Amino acid sequence: MRHVVEKLEASRIREVANEGLGRTDVLKFWFGESDEVTPGFIRDAAVASLQAGETFYAHNLGLQELREALSTYTDRLHPGRGTGHWFDRLAVTSGGVNGLMLASQALVEAGDEVVVVTPAWPNLVAQPLIMGAKVCSVPLRVLSEGPRAGAWALDMDALLAAITPATRLLIVNAPNNPTGWTLSAAEQRTILAHCRRTGTWILADEVYERLYFAGDTPNGAAPSFLDVAEPDDRVIVTHSFSKSFLMTGWRLGWLVLPAALTAAVGKLIEYNTSCAPVFVQRAATVALQRGDEVTPALVAHLRSCRDTLVPALRAVPGVTLAEPLGGMYAFFRLQGQDDCLAVAKRLVREAGLGLAPGSAFSPEAAGWLRWCFASRDTGRLLQGVDRLRAWLASQPHPAG
Numbered sequence: 125m126r127h128v129v130e131k132l133e134a135s136r137i138r139e140v141a142n143e144g145l146g147r148t149d150v151l152k153f154w155f156g157e158s159d160e161v162t163p164g165f166i167r168d169a170a171v172a173s174l175q176a177g178e179t180f181y182a183h184n185l186g187l188q189e190l191r192e193a194l195s196t197y198t199d200r201l202h203p204g205r206g207t208g209h210w211f212d213r214l215a216v217t218s219g220g221v222n223g224l225m226l227a228s229q230a231l232v233e234a235g236d237e238v239v240v241v242t243p244a245w246p247n248l249v250a251q252p253l254i255m256g257a258k259v260c261s262v263p264l265r266v267l268s269e270g271p272r273a274g275a276w277a278l279d280m281d282a283l284l285a286a287i288t289p290a291t292r293l294l295i296v297n298a299p300n301n302p303t304g305w306t307l308s309a310a311e312q313r314t315i316l317a318h319c320r321r322t323g324t325w326i327l328a329d330e331v332y333e334r335l336y337f338a339g340d341t342p343n344g345a346a347p348s349f350l351d352v353a354e355p356d357d358r359v360i361v362t363h364s365f366s367k368s369f370l371m372t373g374w375r376l377g378w379l380v381l382p383a384a385l386t387a388a389v390g391k392l393i394e395y396n397t398s399c400a401p402v403f404v405q406r407a408a409t410v411a412l413q414r415g416d417e418v419t420p421a422l423v424a425h426l427r428s429c430r431d432t433l434v435p436a437l438r439a440v441p442g443v444t445l446a447e448p449l450g451g452m453y454a455f456f457r458l459q460g461q462d463d464c465l466a467v468a469k470r471l472v473r474e475a476g477l478g479l480a481p482g483s484a485f486s487p488e489a490a491g492w493l494r495w496c497f498a499s500r501d502t503g504r505l506l507q508g509v510d511r512l513r514a515w516l517a518s519q520p521h522p523a524g
Contacts, residue, residue: 128253135246136465136484143472151508152478154468156245156301156452157372158498162407163418166371169410173403182399184390186216186378190405193412194378201333201343202350209355212383215390216405218397220331220364220377225251226392227327227360228293230385232257236292239324241283242486243276245301248329249486252293262286263488264305267446274456275446276303278311289322297329299336299346302485302494303455304448306336309347316352316359325358331377334368334419336450337427344423346450356382367452368419369411374404426452429497429505436509437495442516452498455482455489458516462491475515477508 137154144150161167185191195210217223224247232238234256240249242261252259262283264276287294294315299306307315319326328349336346353359364377381389393399411418433454434447442459461467464481471477482492499505 128256132250132254133246137480140465140468140472140481141478143469144478147472147476150472150476150478151504151511153496153499153508154478154480154494156496156498157366158370158422158452158500160370160422160498160500162370162374163411165414165417166369166407166411170403170407173406178402178406180402182402182405184393184399185386186214186400187402187405187409190216190409190412193409197412197415198350198380201345202348209383210380212386213355213380215379215381215386215393216400217377217379217393218400219375220329220362220366221247222375222397223362223364223377223379224248224327224329226389226396227362227379227381228252228255228257229392229396230389231293231325231327231360233292237288237290238293238295239283239286239291240295241278241297241300243300243303243482243489243492244295244297244485245329246484248295248297252295257292260286261486263486264300264303272446274444276300276305276455278305278307280311280314283315284318287318287322287324289324291322291324293325293327294319295327295329297331299330299332299448299450301332301451302453302480302482302489302492304446304451304453306338306346306450309352312347312349312352316349316357319358323358325360326353328359328361330361331364331367332451333363335423335426335452337423337430338449350380356384358382360385365408365411368422369408369415370418370422371408371411374407376400376404376408426498429499429502430454432502433495433497433505433509436506437512440509440513440516452496454495454497455492456495457482457492464489464491464493468493471512471515474518475511477511477515 198210228251232255236257238252238257333345361380365371445456468481480494482489
């Protein structure tokens with residue numbers, strides 16, 4: 125076994141979830157997914173494909189119909205940026221995580237330097253490590269004053285200083301899991317200009333692009349590197365059907381990349397998964413074609429969930445929390461409760477409340493907890509806050 129693989133940490137989120145195995149009384153907010161099932165018309169498309177006998181291999185890069193639908197979808201979100209050539213820049217992947225891994229395989233060699241903005245979903249750090257890269261983390265900073273106290277923000281000077289001509293790849297996830305932080309278009313332009321000077325590739329994880337609540341963009345989506353980059357820039361953007369289309373278990377995503385890389389990524393797909401299942405791609409095609417029946421209502425509901433949970437959490441003594449601008453998570457700190465992994469496990473056992481520990485996402489997030497607010501019933505969120513408040517009150521030295 126390679127040493128780097130042996131050293132990989134097991135998921136701390138699943139470690140917490142294991143505390144609640146077999147229990148039906150736990151309110152589960154630990155995983156990054158909604159508790160709503162995939163809409164019926166999307167499931168029906170998969171069933172119809174299976175009934176039609178579509179159980180064979182497909183093109184490495186994805187069905188033509190799906191790539192055409194993705195091209196239309198991308199052009200609608202980022203008009204004028206694709207100059208009619210989105211189709212040639214698309215690769216369908218077996219989930220967003222597979223897309224991220226393919227990008228690392230395509231770009232990173234052993235010994236390369238990779239910079240990652242953290243806190244972040246742990247896969248973003250682990251994948252270049254698996255390839256043998258040297259990974260440098262640039263932490264977001266927590267604002268301590270003003271109306272956004274408790275929010276995480278980018279230290280642009282620190283990031284630009286970390287990206288040198290020796291840096292092969294920058295990985296950035298915005299809107300961010302777990303913090304809810306996102307990049308502005310101005311920040312994206314600054315980062316892109318710097319990476320052009322250093323020759324550094326950018327891998328932008330934008331799976332939460334549509335789950336954006338600031339309302340300050342023409343298309344309602346979060347700022348994207350696709351809005352500022354040229355088609356041949358060293359930029360790869362990863363997307364997924366999981367979040368915006370309620371399709372986490374379907375394992376389907378896509379990459380937008382320079383056209384010169386598309387054929388090579390197709391070869392990598394062959395050696396990783398060969399292709400995504402046809403019936404899943406048929407379902408995704410319908411999801412894109414009828415996306416206005418899913419995503420806008422989902423985003424509106426998630427905004428309602430956020431606006432239910434955040435004020436309730438803020439009212440709990442000892443909680444530090446800022447309203448997230450994007451994503452589906454409230455990321456908060458409990459005063460006096462610094463061992464977030466132990467706290468998360470105790471909350472499962474003693475309060476029936478399932479949250480993710482911040483230490484799962486980076487060392488600087490130790491002491492924080494992530495609460496996925498993508499709940500079909502907002503009442504469950506308030507019930508969870510009640511359980512948290514009661515648990516804190518029962519402690520010998522409660523927060524606050």
